[in-house]
Amino acid sequence: MLAAAAVCPCPPLLVPEVAGGAAHEMDPARAACADAIGVLAAARPDRLVVVGPAGERQQGAFPAGSRGSLRGFGVDVEVTLGNAPAADGERALPPSLTLGAWLLARTGYAGDVTALGLDEALDPGHCAGAGRDLVAGDERIALLVMGDGSACRSAKAPGAYDERAAGFDAGVARALGAADTDALAAVDPAAAAALRASGRACWQLLAGAAAGAGLGGRLLYDEAPYGVGYFVASWS
Known part of the structure; x- marks a missing residue:
């Protein structure tokens, strides 16, 4: 069953070492993420699953102890998923899950943690089914859902401006x-791809997991500081 969920963005700029002198610009987003994760901790789930967009070679399940690095973004920052010992020989976490693991470590989350990398091209029905599978059974699951909105909000955005x-x-x-699972399930994959919204598949997994769970939602952050839509939400 789904006990609670948090939605957070996954730009590497969330990490102050990556943002450098501009780190303060993401302070409100970091604070909102900490608040959302606090709600997950308060729900006392049996297990927290970090879900984030991943490429074809990075999709699938990652156990506790999986490691990720931000060296590709020019900083010597490494993270381990959860409080388990670092797992040798495991696949490296993709960037979205690395950011999720970093947020959990930053907020001191101490529970059992695993992760799932989700193919951004997965169709809505498969996303919803993956969500239902994650929460099937009696185990109380919390979800930390990573993903960004459109990358076309301004002329300086990573994608070309799109009205x-x-x-x-x-x-x-x-x-x-509003924790509106029907509206999330109806997000158009073609529009999301055209607008470079990396979170679409993960939001639709959340919609499948939360259907019928009776959770209420709160939007904690909704800004586009670099022309990319970043959202933080808490469902409980």
Whole structure:
């Protein structure tokens, strides 16, 4: 069963060492993420699962102790998933799950943690099914769902400016704030891909996991400081 969920963005700029002199610009996002994870901790789940977008070679399950690194972003920052000893020989966490593990370590989360890398191209039905599978049974599961909104909100955004981006992100923000699983399930994969919204598949996994769970939502952060939509939401 799903006990609680948090939705957080996954830009490497969340990590102050990556952001450098601009680290303060993401302070509100970091604070909102800490609040959302605090709700997960308060739910006292049997297990927390970090879910994030991943490439074809990085998708699938990652056990506690899996390691990730931000060296690819120019900083010597390594993280381990959960409080388990670092697992030798395991696949490295993809960036989204590395950021999730970093957030959990930063907030001092002490529970049992595993992770799942989700193919961004997975269709909505498969995403929902993966969510239902995650929460099947009596184990109380919390989800930390990583992913960004559109990357086309301004001329300086990673993607070219697209006038559809603001409306797309506004719809996602409303759905996340209301814990509206139907609205999340209805997010158009083609539009999300065109607008470079990396979180679409993960939000739709959450929609499948939360269907019928009766959780309420709160939107804690909704900004696009670099032309990319970043959301933080708490469901409990």
